[in-house]
Every structure is written in structure tokens, then in C-alpha cells.
Amino acid sequence: MTLWIMAFIGGLLGSVLMDITENYMEKFDINSGVNGSYIGRWVHGLFRGKIFIPDIEAATPVHNELRIASIFHYLVGGGVVALAYPAILSFFNSVYFVWHIPLSIIFGLLTCVLPWFILMPSIGKGIFGRKMPMDKSPVTAPILSHLAYGLGIGTTLFFYDWLTI
Numbered sequence: 643m644t645l646w647i648m649a650f651i652g653g654l655l656g657s658v659l660m661d662i663t664e665n666y667m668e669k670f671d672i673n674s675g676v677n678g679s680y681i682g683r684w685v686h687g688l689f690r691g692k693i694f695i696p697d698i699e700a701a702t703p704v705h706n707e708l709r710i711a712s713i714f715h716y717l718v719g720g721g722v723v724a725l726a727y728p729a730i731l732s733f734f735n736s737v738y739f740v741w742h743i744p745l746s747i748i749f750g751l752l753t754c755v756l757p758w759f760i761l762m763p764s765i766g767k768g769i770f771g772r773k774m775p776m777d778k779s780p781v782t783a784p785i786l787s788h789l790a791y792g793l794g795i796g797t798t799l800f801f802y803d804w805l806t807i
Contacts, residue, residue, distance in 0.1 A: 645728045648802045649795060653724025656750070656794025657716050663790040667783060674787075675771060675778030676761065678715075682707025684765050685714045698765035723753060724795050742803070743796035750792020757784045 667673060686704040687695050695701050704710070727749050731740060762771040762780060771780025 644802075645731070645799070646725060648799055649724045649728045650721040652727075652746070652795035652798030653720040653722070653791075654716060654794075655798050656724065656791035657720030659790035659794040660787045661715075663787045664783070667786060671777070672779045672783050672786070674757065674762075674780045674783035675767065675774040676757065676765070676780075678708045678711040679703065680711075680765055681714060681761070682709070682711035684761070685710050694764050694766075696766045698767075719756075720791075723756070727795055742799040743793070746796030746799065747789060747792040749795065750788045750790070751785065753791060754784045754788045 664673065680698045683698055683701045683704055684695060686707065687693070687701070727746060730749070731745075758770050758781070762774075763769055767773045767780065771778065774780045
């Protein structure tokens with residue numbers, strides 16, 4: 643049970659590292675083209691039963707959309723998605739004595755499927771964000787930020803294991 647709790651906490655830390663990474667990437671003009679407003683509008687739409695928003699820019703802004711996006715990002719994207727990590731380890735019967743940092747980095751890369759195949763198509767930007775403006779990096783930016791996400795999970799579990807040995 644502790645692995646699940648620590649993975650959730652690691653997912654939250656990973657989300658913080660994602661935000662830091664995305665802010666740093668902005669200095670080099672690397673971004674996916676998806677911002678908090680878009681995510682907030684999309685999540686608001688989800689609660690209203692609308693999964694696909696064909697043109698997120700044309701969608702009516704919603705009250706507190708940035709707050710909605712932050713809550714979604716940290717609780718769902720950060721903590722809950724991170725619970726798939728111990729689930730995968732359990733499936734392969736590898737819960738104990740694993741190298742969490744390399745495995746969680748791979749896991750972080752695997753989570754790139756979420757923006758590429760769910761978020762971006764759902765807000766009208768297509769698979770891999772192919773309908774994004776040419777100055778955006780809808781493939782590269784998620785890879786870099788999700789590496790940081792996986793690193794947050796792995797580092798949390800590594801230090802927890804190290805402290806409890």
C-alpha cells in the first residue's frame with residue numbers, strides 16, 4: 643500500500659517538475675501550444691458531458707479556467723495517473739527491488755500518449771497536435787515535460803526506498 647501512496651506523491655512532485663520544465667522550455671520557444679486556459683475549458687466541458695471541443699480557441703472562456711486546469715493537472719494528471727506505475731509493477735510482479743528512476747522515466751515517456759492521443763485531439767488539435775501552428779512543438783514539448791514527470795515519480799520512490807532500508 644505504501645508504494646501506491648508514494649507513487650501518488652511522486653506524481654504530484656512530477657507535476658511540479660513538469661511545470662518547471664515547461665517554464666524553462668518557454669525560454670527556448672519550446673511549447674506544445676496547449677495552455678492552462680485550454681485545459682480548463684476542456685475539463686469544464688468534460689463535466690458537462692462534452693469530450694470533444696472542435697475549436698478550443700473559439701470556445702467560450704469559463705470562470706476560473708486556470709484554477710480548474712491546475713486542480714486537474716495536479717490531482718488527475720499528477721497523482722492519479724502516477725498510480726498506473728505501481729499497477730504496472732504489480733502486473734509484472736516487480737513491486738520490490740526495482741530501479742525506480744529508469745523505470746519511471748520510461749513510464750513518464752509512455753504517459754505522452756495522454757496529450758498526443760487524448761488531450762490534443764479532444765481540443766481540436768489532432769493526433770500529435772498536427773493542427774497546431776508551425777511555431778509550436780506539440781511532439782517535443784510533451785516528451786521533455788513527461789520525462790520530468792517520470793523523474794519525479796522515480797526520485798520520490800528511490801528516496802523512500804533509501805530511507806526505509
